[in-house]
Amino acid sequence: MxxxxxxxxxxxxxxxxxxxxxxxxxxxxxxxxxxxxxxxxxxxxxxxxxxxxxxxxxxxxxxxxxxxxxxxxxxxxxxxxxxxxxxxxxxxxxxxxxxTSRLTGVQIDPQARTARIEAGAKFAAVLPAAQEHGLTPLLGSTTDVGAVGYTLGGGFGWLGRRYGLCSDSARSFELVTATGEVLVACAEENPEVFWALKGGGAGALGVVTSMVLELYPVTEVYAGNLLYPAFMARDVLRRYRDWVDGADERLTSSVVLMNFPPIDDVPEPLRGQSFVMVRGCWSGDLEEGAALVDEWRAWRPPVMDLFGPLPFSAADSISQDPVDPLPAMVTTECFDTLSDAAIDVLVQAAVPPPGRAPLLVFAEVRQMGGAVRAGAAQAANDLARQAEFVLEMVGMPVNAHVGLALEAHLRHTRAALAPHVTGATYLNFTEGQEKQERTASAFSAAHLARLQAVKAALDPHDRFSHGLYLRG
Ligand SMILES: Cc1cc2nc3c(=O)[nH]c(=O)nc-3n(C[C@H](O)[C@H](O)[C@H](O)COP(=O)(O)OP(=O)(O)OC[C@H]3O[C@@H](n4cnc5c(N)ncnc54)[C@H](O)[C@@H]3O)c2cc1C
Structure with missing residues (x-):
């Protein structure tokens, strides 16, 4: 043989x-x-x-x-x-x-309010070190992601509408280029590379070995989830749309159509159950935050009320993302408005009819706007940041059969949503081939041309061909 x-x-x-x-x-x-x-x-x-x-x-x-x-x-x-x-x-x-997973160094400079973070460090190492000084980076829904990879893709977290994407907080990057040369990219040195790395260069321009991020003074928030039964999905989504219309930038929030998987990691009252959840983080005065959430409580009492004061060091508990590796299929869309028709498509896609197993684990619509949109024009990923809402849909292809069904379901759902979306893509919410196929749609034509010029200058032979697709 x-x-x-x-x-x-x-x-x-x-x-x-x-x-x-x-x-x-x-x-x-x-x-x-x-x-x-x-x-x-x-x-x-x-x-x-x-x-x-x-x-x-x-x-x-x-x-x-x-x-x-x-x-x-x-x-x-x-x-x-x-x-x-x-x-x-x-x-x-x-x-x-x-x-890069062994490059885990993190140094906090409390006076300068910055963190120097090496390429493999997760936010799990940055957040506690920063909180010791009453500070935080602009981390996302989980501290388990790599801080550098998250930032290179933009990085939209629970303080996003107030302070912007994490890429806005970047002060400098150290980059190993395709020739093995080490360069610093910041406002004063290699400013065009610096601009490109902030939301436009994940995996495509070189290896970032470390970066410096600005930190923000947040230690306590009013945050969590209100769980309503899944049959209320339409009403909750419509009410959410009205609730966040003109919302204060200290509130970053989302509405989630959630099908908790029937697995041991999920606690008993939630395991295998479907809900529509109002999720959020208010980073202002706690009483003001409570009053905002009370509007929901007064509207209809949730079946589970998990909103309350929270030390920001426990920010992971807001989304409770999984920490163990699992199979996932992910896709995303951006919206300027959430029309009733778009809401109907989402509910149909995510809420299983009685007695049927769901294909999606969740569909989450986060409100962007605020500082995310305010910083859009200067940022590399300008188009993605102009949207008012960003949707992420996730399913678990637990076997090949489910994988095929899920892929078709995500494709059909995107097709049904097509009349309602902006067409831009927030690339951190894509994975696999889709990240390359949709790269261009994160950027205006002018910004894409600038990124392609940076790529051509730094990596003319496209050695870094497995990140975002920036070849001209
Ligand atoms: C459970 C979960 C929750 C998430 N929550 C959020 C969220 O709230 N907000 C948000 O914006 N995103 C979120 N994301 C998306 C996540 O931030 C991005 O996928 C991010 O790119 C992950 O970075 P990583 O380094 O951990 O992953 P990796 O897969 O290791 O890297 C991701 C990309 O960045 C490139 N890259 C990584 N390190 C470097 C480097 N040193 N130099 C150059 N390129 C590099 C890689 O080549 C790859 O293209 C989430 C993802 C998951 C799975």
């Missing part, structure tokens, strides 16, 4: 001697198929996206990153960058996968 090597194994086999040299040169790990750790480091958070890289380099420092990048150039290998794999674009099959 002959055993045919996989493409990843063939490529690695053809440059085996060079890989041995690379192994000696780097401080971190160099792994090929069959090595201990190869599977573990190739797999990102989304188990539905399986990667077979030719070589994995788990970098221990910036020098390792530069060596790996030069190695990829010498052997004409495409380069993919991964911190946690929460936002994998094109899978790294046959590529050199540069894993």
């Amino acid at each position: 002959t055993i045919t090597p996989t493409p990843a194994e063939s490529i690695a086999g053809s440059i085996a001697e060079s890989i041995a040299d690379l192994r000696r040169a780097v401080t971190g790990d160099v792994l090929v198929a069959g090595d201990d750790g190869y599977e573990q480091h190739s797999q990102g958070f989304n188990l539905a996206l399986v990667q077979r890289p030719a070589v994995v380099v788990v970098a221990a420092d910036t020098e390792d990153v530069a060596r790996a990048v030069r190695f990829a150039a010498d052997h004409e290998l495409p380069l993919a960058v991964q911190a946690t794999g929460h936002g994998t674009a094109r899978v790294a099959d046959g590529a050199l996968l540069l894993v």
Whole structure:
């Protein structure tokens, strides 16, 4: 019997001697198929996206990153960058996968109100360190994502309408370019690269080895969820639309059509049940926040009231995102208004008829606007930021059969929503091939041209071909 090597194994086999040299040169790990750790480091958070890289380099420092990048150039290998794999674009099959997860340094400067964050650090390491000084970064729904990857894609979190996207808070990046050169991008140095990295360059322009973010003085919020029965979905969505119309920017909120999966990780009263949830975070005076949420309580008492004062250090409890890797299919749309017709499509797509299993785990509509829109014109991802609402739909392809059904369901739902959406894409809410296919729709034509020019100057041979698609 002959055993045919996989493409990843063939490529690695053809440059085996060079890989041995690379192994000696780097401080971190160099792994090929069959090595201990190869599977573990190739797999990102989304188990539905399986990667077979030719070589994995788990970098221990910036020098390792530069060596790996030069190695990829010498052997004409495409380069993919991964911190946690929460936002994998094109899978790294046959590529050199540069894993940053060991670059976890975080330094807070309380006087300057900044954090210097290395490429592999999660917000889970940044938030507690910042909170010790009464400060926070503009993190998203979970501290489990990589701070750098999140920021490169924009980064819309619970303080977003008040302070903007996390990319607005970036003060500088250190970047290893396709030639292995290290450059600083900030307002004074390489300003065009700096602009591109803030919302327009994830995985496509080089490897960010560290960044400096501004921090904000928030320690306590009024936040959480009100759960209503799923049969009230239409009424709750319409009321939500009216509730957030002209909302104060200290409120960032969403409405979620939620089908809690019937799995052990979900606590008993919620497990396997469907709800429509009003979710949010008020970062002003706590009594004012309570009064805002009281409007819902007075309208109809929720079946579960999980809104209240919350230390911002516990911000993860607002969305309670999963922390263990799982298979997921994700898609997104942007809206200027939530028409009754769009609401009908969403309810039909997400709320299962009685006795039927749902395909989606959730459909969440977050209100953008506020500081997100105010900063849109200057930001790289200008089109995505102009929307009033951003929708994220997520399902779990637990097997191939469900995967096919889910893919069709997401496609049909997007088609039904087409008359109601802006056509722009907030790229952090895409994964896999879709992230590349929809890259252009995040940017106005002028901004896309600027990004393509930065890409052409920094990476003319498209070595970084597994992130956003920025080739002209
Ligand atoms: C459960 C969950 C909750 C989320 N919540 C939010 C949210 O509230 N708001 C929001 O805006 N987004 C959210 N996201 C999206 C998430 O922020 C993006 O997917 C982000 O890109 C993840 O970054 P990462 O580094 O963890 O993931 P990775 O998959 O490792 O990286 C994501 C992308 O960034 C690139 N990248 C990563 N590190 C570097 C680097 N050092 N240099 C260059 N490129 C790099 C990668 O190549 C890839 O294209 C969520 C995602 C999940 C799965």
